[in-house]
Amino acid sequence: MPKTKLFLDSNAIILDLNKQVDLLSFLSQWPEREVYINHVVEMESLAKPGMSKEEEDTAWGLLSGFTRKQFTNKMRDIAVLIRREKKLLLPDAMIAASAICLSAIVISNDPHLLDFTFPGYSVRSIPAA
DSSP states (O other), X not given: OOOEEEEEOHHHHHHHHTTSSOHHHHHTTOSSEEEEEOHHHHHHHHOOTTOOHHHHHHHHHHHTTSEXXXXXXXXXXXXXXXXXXXXXXXXXXXXXXXXXXXXXXXXXXXXXXXXXXXXXXXXXXXXXX
């Protein structure tokens, strides 16, 4: 059975770090899974104003459990198309494009990504903890 591919939005990471969702429990519904992030997700997750060293260490610990995918030219081209057609913010367009190229489901509670539609794009929200 092929593994389910999931792509985390930074929103999912931040909500988990703030204990508003239980991301790892939510991901466990896919026993056979590959979970991806990119540099955008890392940067947004670590950019909290006033983040303490302890919070940063916790964030890195969570982020290290996922596979980081490099942004490719194909992802760039799709992100540009998304940005032009849908006016999605660039970081969100980069996350959506990455997921589309990987045939992965985006995991996010961000209304911009939940309401977004595009060929090859799918999204799931995480219930509140």
